[in-house]
Amino acid sequence: MEAKDYIESGILELYVYGLLSESENIEVAEMAKNNSEIENEIISIEKAVIALSSSFSPFHSVANYEKIKARLELKHGKVIEMQPASRWSQYAGWAAAVLLLLGVGYQTLQLNETKQAISSIGTEKNKIEREFAYLNQEKNITEKNLTIVRDVKNTGVTLGGQTVSPKSFAKVYWNKESKTTYIDAAGLPAPPKGMVYQVWALKLSPTLTPTSIGLLSDFEANDQKIFAVDQTVYAEAFGITLEPAGGSISPTMEQLYTLGKV
Template sequence: MDTREYIESGILELYVFGRLSDEEMRDVNQMAEEHAEVRDEIVSIEKAVISLSYSFAPYLSAENYDRIRRQLIEKHGGVVPIRAKTNTAAWIGWAAAILLMFGLAYQYYEYNEVTKEVQAVTKERGKFEQMVAALETKNSENEKALAVIRDKFSTVVPLEGQAAAPEAYAKVYVNPNKKEIYVDIAGLPEAPAGKVYQVWALKLDPLTPTSIGVLDTTAKTNGILQVDNFDQAEAFGITLEPEGGSATPTLEQLYALGKV
């Protein structure tokens, strides 16, 4: 067998992939030492395989490449009979297909990891945006409360605790210039389930109560709350009423009372 027939037999491709027996490997090494054409062909095949590996799987590490190579060697027990006239392009295409498979698997893994990271970041950003929105709302409420308290036209009416709740207290801010009334119920205990606080504007002679606002439990956490305006109020009272409020105040549940 001359040098050209030896090269075209396909044994050099098997040599590069490590699929020859020890004796066959020694034979190829001897041929490579004796014939520069054989050495050049081996180098050409190795370069082609490496080039394909990086073309189809650019992230394939040396460790993974070696592992793939070992799998190719071990697939058929390490020895494959030499087949004459094996097509070099067919061997290279077969190797490229396997490398492509590993490359695509790796890139699919990377895609999944990136997708998970994007989802996690999106979730955290959503939480952050909710937190910012809540802080902005709270700041807006605080600024509004401070504006009511600091307004030079606001008159403060303190409401003292009554028999139903001696420790309770509240404040009413009356601004005749803006025709607005605000009530601060921070000093009242939390309303029981099914109950609400109701604010009354009172005329004293004769005693005439007018409802100016029903406050639910959640409203209590907002601090200072605006209620309906009432120009003729001579006193204010707060009672505990059934949910939805009452047409007239339940005097036994009078929590706070104060004169203007």
């Protein structure tokens, strides 16, 4: 194996960390003895490990050490010098500490990423739930409106545009049995601010007699523009006028938008 390949294999780092078997240690030592490039790489790794581990180690100067040693000898007699651990055991301990720190750091990073992913999933789940609730509500409204339109018991009355708004139109769905009345106002423009559409049930003879059956409130908020109004007991025609907010006692004929006979 070429020296470059041997260096890039990572075995020299394990050698410095003291993580190889005895036979592997002998092999690396022989390779270093016969190849200066490998030997220099080992020295470089050792220096890097020492530099990194020393940042975690307490430092005592030689003078402080001698002072402590002298005090211990005065109190307890001669201090027995401890033989320093072998270079390889020191490196192994430092390497283990470095690997432990790296492992803790990696696990912390993974934990944070997992928490962020969970939070993101939770937010997306809430968004989907809100959208589903809204769509379900819209579906229910649509189904109800289709029931109104398709009910054969409902009398459909088309209201055409009048002088103030010739292009306007609307439709009334009136059930003469249950007296329920719905207005499809999709053909009306949005009312100006401070104004509201008011629906009238009209008796035409012997004199014109209008009866208010409700307001088309929250006009712009009603996407499908189908409004339920008061029950209609009797009507020969229906009309819709534009009135001040809150409605009027009698219709403002100059603001008659739509009109149609039953």
